[in-house]
Amino acid sequence: MGKKVLAVDDSKTMRDMVSFTLKGAGYEVVEAADGLLALDALGSNQVDLVITDINMPNMDGIGLVKALRQNPAHSSTPILVLTTESDDSKKNEGRAAGATGWIVKPFEPEKLLKVVQKVCG
Template sequence: MSAHILTVDDSASIRMTTRIALTGAGYQVTEAVDGADGLAKAKGGSFDMIVTDLNMPNMNGLAMIQALRASPAHTGIPIIFLTTESDAEMKAQAKAAGATGWITKPFDPEQLVKITRKVLGK
């Protein structure tokens, strides 16, 4: 069975690009449109990894990660930020909140797959 990945982004084109890259590599993908939707889907499902944007309406990626890390069931799930942000202070905040890694947009879909394989070991 392939790994199940939750992607969270308010941009439909980024969700599509992410889904195509990950499903093409054999992963199962569920999409969420913002942090609040991502949090609800993460709590209602079983995911091997989460890929999230930072700047989104309703709930940003940082707040979503903090909420997930507060739940014992979600402490070990790898979470990768996929964002236009490249500020060192923001990266430090993300790491402190529990982010596993950081990819800056625009991104190479092959890089996303490579990082996913490395993080998941599959």
Template sequence: MANILTVDDSASMRQMVAFTLKAAGHSVTEAADGQQALQIAKGQSFDLVLTDVNMPVMDGLALTREIRQLPGYRFTPILILTTEAGTDKKQEGRAAGATGWLVKPFNPEQLLATVAKVLG
């Protein structure tokens, strides 16, 4: 299964996402903000990055732009999981390099189906 980096400043949200992904057989690494996630991504490779938008230190869109600059992450799927549902934010996410957009609260089956789709 996939090695996934999940990023959210909410510990309960990270736990729910990790639980859902691990139950489907994925390996999950958690980060509490974009800066922490970027440091982790620099040290190991992931098949997928799943990030929130609104976080302290570094938000998810800045993280997406930074990760896209790292060697080996140019084509890695990056999914945004956020409460933000506006078209402007989604376009900003696409411009930053996001592969897809999911709105919280998430449906576990929908999350797993989207993960499976972007992992091909």
């Protein structure tokens, strides 16, 4: 069974793209449309990687990263922040919250896969 990835984005288009890319490479993908739904989907279940957008309703990506880092069950889960924001302030905010890495949209499928494989194998 492939490694499990949680893809979080309020855009269905973006979730579909990430899922399509990762499923094609053998990953199991669970999707959520915002940070709160991601926390609901996770519960105490482990995933091998979380990929999250920043700008989302209800709970944004930074809030999700912080919530996961405060939860002992997910405090060491790799988290990649996936967003069109490329300014340093957002990157720094993500890093400070505990994100593992950063991918700027739009992304090439190969690049996304390469980073995902590097982070969670």
